[in-house]
Amino acid sequence: MDVVRSVKSMRDIVREWKRDGEKIGFVPTMGYLHKGHISLIKALKGIVTRKVVSIFVNPIQFCPGEDFERYPRDEERDLGVCREEGVDVVFIPSTSEMYPEGFQTYVEVENISKGLCGTARPGHFRGVATVVCKLFNIIQPDVAVFGRKDAQQALLIQRMVKDLNLDVDVIVVPTVREEDGLAMSSRNMYLSPEGRRRASAIFSALRCGADVILGGERDPSCVARKIRQAMEDKVDKVEYIELRTYPGFAPMDKLAGKVLVATAVWIEGARLIDNIVVDIEAGEIEL
Amino acid sequence: MDVVRSVKSMRDIVREWKRDGEKIGFVPTMGYLHKGHISLIKALKGIVTRKVVSIFVNPIQFCPGEDFERYPRDEERDLGVCREEGVDVVFIPSTSEMYPEGFQTYVEVENISKGLCGTARPGHFRGVATVVCKLFNIIQPDVAVFGRKDAQQALLIQRMVKDLNLDVDVIVVPTVREEDGLAMSSRNMYLSPEGRRRASAIFSALRCGADVILGGERDPSCVARKIRQAMEDKVDKVEYIELRTYPGFAPMDKLAGKVLVATAVWIEGARLIDNIVVDIEAGEIEL
Numbered sequence: 001m002d003v004v005r006s007v008k009s010m011r012d013i014v015r016e017w018k019r020d021g022e023k024i025g026f027v028p029t030m031g032y033l034h035k036g037h038i039s040l041i042k043a044l045k046g047i048v049t050r051k052v053v054s055i056f057v058n059p060i061q062f063c064p065g066e067d068f069e070r071y072p073r074d075e076e077r078d079l080g081v082c083r084e085e086g087v088d089v090v091f092i093p094s095t096s097e098m099y100p101e102g103f104q105t106y107v108e109v110e111n112i113s114k115g116l117c118g119t120a121r122p123g124h125f126r127g128v129a130t131v132v133c134k135l136f137n138i139i140q141p142d143v144a145v146f147g148r149k150d151a152q153q154a155l156l157i158q159r160m161v162k163d164l165n166l167d168v169d170v171i172v173v174p175t176v177r178e179e180d181g182l183a184m185s186s187r188n189m190y191l192s193p194e195g196r197r198r199a200s201a202i203f204s205a206l207r208c209g210a211d212v213i214l215g216g217e218r219d220p221s222c223v224a225r226k227i228r229q230a231m232e233d234k235v236d237k238v239e240y241i242e243l244r245t246y247p248g249f250a251p252m253d254k255l256a257g258k259v260l261v262a263t264a265v266w267i268e269g270a271r272l273i274d275n276i277v278v279d280i281e282a283g284e285i286e287l
Numbered sequence: 288m289d290v291v292r293s294v295k296s297m298r299d300i301v302r303e304w305k306r307d308g309e310k311i312g313f314v315p316t317m318g319y320l321h322k323g324h325i326s327l328i329k330a331l332k333g334i335v336t337r338k339v340v341s342i343f344v345n346p347i348q349f350c351p352g353e354d355f356e357r358y359p360r361d362e363e364r365d366l367g368v369c370r371e372e373g374v375d376v377v378f379i380p381s382t383s384e385m386y387p388e389g390f391q392t393y394v395e396v397e398n399i400s401k402g403l404c405g406t407a408r409p410g411h412f413r414g415v416a417t418v419v420c421k422l423f424n425i426i427q428p429d430v431a432v433f434g435r436k437d438a439q440q441a442l443l444i445q446r447m448v449k450d451l452n453l454d455v456d457v458i459v460v461p462t463v464r465e466e467d468g469l470a471m472s473s474r475n476m477y478l479s480p481e482g483r484r485r486a487s488a489i490f491s492a493l494r495c496g497a498d499v500i501l502g503g504e505r506d507p508s509c510v511a512r513k514i515r516q517a518m519e520d521k522v523d524k525v526e527y528i529e530l531r532t533y534p535g536f537a538p539m540d541k542l543a544g545k546v547l548v549a550t551a552v553w554i555e556g557a558r559l560i561d562n563i564v565v566d567i568e569a570g571e572i573e574l
Contacts, residue, residue: 103450104446105394105446107393137452165294
């Protein structure tokens, strides 16, 4: 496994791979890899011949006052995980390698970046779209994998790929959860044991919302209220509970079709997000 | 020579070329090809094995009330020119092929898009950056050629390529001029014979400004005033006369190094731009 830190070296490897007809799979991450990330890497199995994981805590997707500085980092452990998963190259650029002096070009996905996480985190999705566009151009993957835990992000990337004619297949894989349902996240490590116990309420509340929908409720604000009631004792603050069409991402007056039920909450200074998709016609829940 | 109208067909050709190790050269245009465009195509000679010209009057780079509707179009003549120049593929997508329903992703180059043409044409450079990014992703050129007549545009594309890690060499070629010095432009056809005669004042005024600089003047506003005086009787309106560092594109209090001297004027409802670069140390003018 190679560890590559410069854009130029990464490009050289990619050029050689392309010349040899290799099919490149790519998983972009901010490191501190957990089982969610591992499931993204595993999703490439059998569909590509080369696997690249990037580790880059992208400063431009953090807002002022957010956790950029304290975001957990553990390169040695991450490299072990990648080696274990048969990754060919881990790309770990520095901030100045990605954003050299004079950098001034940004990618904006206008509608999907609004609402939900986009409301509390202005500029966040611009930072995400920009860094992913850059990484796609450097690594030129045939396939890239994203997790459904960040549902808005996954939709945004799919839209960007389509709109900018990037030649990449984007695969979105289900959220990986702890035994009590908490979605895997590098930010879970911010929680104390007590906070960690409370955090399981997020997923149970979403499940409860799904049951309410499948039980016949079609009013989104009524469902959101039920979800809020189911977790408000356990979390320190509910940032949003939103219901949108999926994958269309449009607000609804009356629930129908596939519904994305998404939330962001705060526990002990950690901002945690989760979502599920309820398929009303099929009577099914996608986690 | 192939004429291709869909992104998918263009991609299929590009994939085959890449597999065969072809080196792709690309000239993006809005059609109505003149000697300036031909010089862009000729610049590819000997450095690539395949040549693609795109013809697309890009609606998102026109502001409301501008000349999008009446912008000259002559596909048959353009195809003849491309055939003559040994172009392999002419890519002529429709507006809906480039901007299908739901399109919402834009590329912004923040600083270079401000000032000069960016002031009078808000959104223009966002439209340019977005369409060029899309075309680069579709055609995946090794080399792309732009004209120095649109100096701000060329700098913007170079910055975007660098910032988004697009794997393209951008070549900028000198402005091609009529015998009386008027820069070649598809918009020159808007002029009556009388307006056409007046339009030669733009280039003479820039030359006069260059002479003033080379004569020792270092105050940009003084140079701009001289240029204005040299052409204000001949044009209907001067939109801007600006002096910037080249290629840095920074405003200056005191002229030094290489200076971009750029102007936009209006004659008979046509907006015409031109520029020259004065190399103070070398005592030379680049046209």
